Amino acid sequence: xxxxxxxxxxxxxxxxxxxxxxxxxxxxxxxxxxxxxxxxxxxxxxxxxxxxxxxxxxxxxxxxxxxxxxxxxxxxxxxxxxxxxxxxxxxxxxxxxxxxxxxxxxxxxxxxxxxxxx
Numbered sequence: 241x242x243x244x245x246x247x248x249x250x251x252x253x254x255x256x257x258x259x260x261x262x263x264x265x266x267x268x269x270x271x272x273x274x275x276x277x278x279x280x281x282x283x284x285x286x287x288x289x290x291x292x293x294x295x296x297x298x299x300x301x302x303x304x305x306x307x308x309x310x311x312x313x314x315x316x317x318x319x320x321x322x323x324x325x326x327x328x329x330x331x332x333x334x335x336x337x338x339x340x341x342x343x344x345x346x347x348x349x350x351x352x353x354x355x356x357x358x
Contacts, residue, residue: 253281254317257347260309262325262335267294269302269331271309273318281316284309286331302331303338310342320345324352 258281261272272283286301289308295301313321321339323346325332340346 256318257320258313258318259322259324260339262323262332264302264325264327264329264332265297266329267297269305269329269335271305271335273309273313282312297329297331299330299334303334306335306338307342310339310344313344318344320347322347323349325349326352328353
């Protein structure tokens with residue numbers, strides 16, 4: 241019996257501004273695109289662009305995931321973003337630089353990494 245897969249239909253979203261959340265750990269970097277209210281539009285990670293295992297935690301993998309996200313953002317009509325960065329992984333800086341070089345205007349970069357205090 242053949243397995244059926246259904247492809248979800250993407251909504252026709254047209255936005256000018258959005259927010260990109262970058263969650264960077266030592267093993268992976270997850271980039272989530274949301275609107276300004278926080279509703280998720282799409283997401284990318286190095287696993288979705290073909291990396292597996294320990295290679296997902298590299299800056300190059302985060303760069304390719306950010307390029308794939310920037311391409312989708314241009315399809316949605318997004319021209320400027322607010323970036324929030326969470327975590328201390330190696331892919332955080334590479335992802336922000338890739339978004340800038342892809343022609344997306346980065347209005348603000350906010351570090352929301354939780355820091356313990358005593």
